[in-house]
Amino acid sequence: NLIACLQDWVDDNDETTPGGAEIYEYEGMGYKNFPFNRPFYSRSELTYVKGWKQVEELFPEWRSWFTIWSRGKLDLNEAEPKLLAMACNMEEEYVRRIRDEVAGYDGILGTSDDAKKNNLDDVLVSLGIPEIDQQKIRNRLTVQDSTTRIESIGKAGDQKRKIVLIIGNRTGVPSLLERYEEIIPYE
Numbered sequence: 522n523l524i525a526c527l528q529d530w531v532d533d534n535d536e537t538t539p540g541g542a543e544i545y546e547y548e549g550m551g552y553k554n555f556p557f558n559r560p561f562y563s564r565s566e567l568t569y570v571k572g573w574k575q576v577e578e579l580f581p582e583w584r585s586w587f588t589i590w591s592r593g594k595l596d597l598n599e600a601e602p603k604l605l606a607m608a609c610n611m612e613e614e615y616v617r618r619i620r621d622e623v624a625g626y627d628g629i630l631g632t633s634d635d636a637k638k639n640n641l642d643d644v645l646v647s648l649g650i651p652e653i654d655q656q657k658i659r660n661r662l663t664v665q666d667s668t669t670r671i672e673s674i675g676k677a678g679d680q681k682r683k684i685v686l687i688i689g690n691r692t693g694v695p696s697l698l699e700r701y702e703e704i705i706p707y708e
Contacts, residue, residue, distance in 0.1 A: 523572040530556040530570050542571040561589040563699065588668075590687050590698045596666035597644060598623050598637045599630065608661040609650060619644060638664050667691060668698070674705065681705040 522540030529541035535558070537543040547555035555569055564584055567573050576583055586604070595608050602620045606613040625634030638644050641664050645655045671686045687699040 523570070523576070526571045526573075530566075531558070531560050533558050546571060564589055588670075588687070590668045590689065591666055594663040594666065595661060596669075597641065597662050597664050598635075599666070599669065605662075609645075609648060609658055610654070611648065611650075615648060619648070640664070676707070679707050681707045 525538040525541030529538050529543050532538075535543050537546065543556065547553075550571065552569065557566070561567065564587065567587075567589070568577070580586070595604055597605065597619065600608075600620075602613050602617040605616040605619065609616055619638070620630075621628070622636055623638060624630050625632065625636050627634055641659060641662055642655070644664075645658060650658060667690050669688050669691045671688060672683060673685075674681065674683045681704070683703045683705050685699075685701050685703070686697060689696045689698045
């Protein structure tokens with residue numbers, strides 16, 4: 522059970538959760554000193570978690586969809602429509618209008634004309650989500666996550682790069698949680 526293995530990786534003890542993995546299971550796999558029994562410091566640590574190889578096989582682009590920095594809920598004001606659709610159990614076309622409204626007149630997130638949503642309940646009602654499903658979806662979404670992802674894509678000659686910053690506590694004194702750079706094939 523991958524969830525149990527993830528829990529065992531970050532808990533502060535060596536007691537194996539049913540279906541999980543602690544030191545003895547990792548030693549049997551040839552790994553020493555695993556799990557770390559602390560929060561993840563980087564997404565690359567996930568690749569050592571028992572069962573994670575299956576995630577990589579089934580969903581190779583998991584790094585674009587998974588974070589270790591958020592508080593666990595998807596920020597309605599910043600998430601891609603595809604992710605919002607999955608969180609709301611809806612077709613993407615229905616939640617895309619929320620993203621369009623937030624992005625404002627220029628259609629670009631993070632600019633002065635953004636119209637961020639402040640009340641999750643109002644959004645769930647406007648999407649027509651039945652009241653019986655709203656609590657389940659409320660547990661998946663937020664309208665104000667303190668963690669943000671900033672992407673910058675630059676081109677020079679035939680080179681193209683993307684730099685991604687993960688910033689914590691963006692409303693107070695921000696801290697850099699993660700920075701990585703990707704080479705993007707030039708089109």
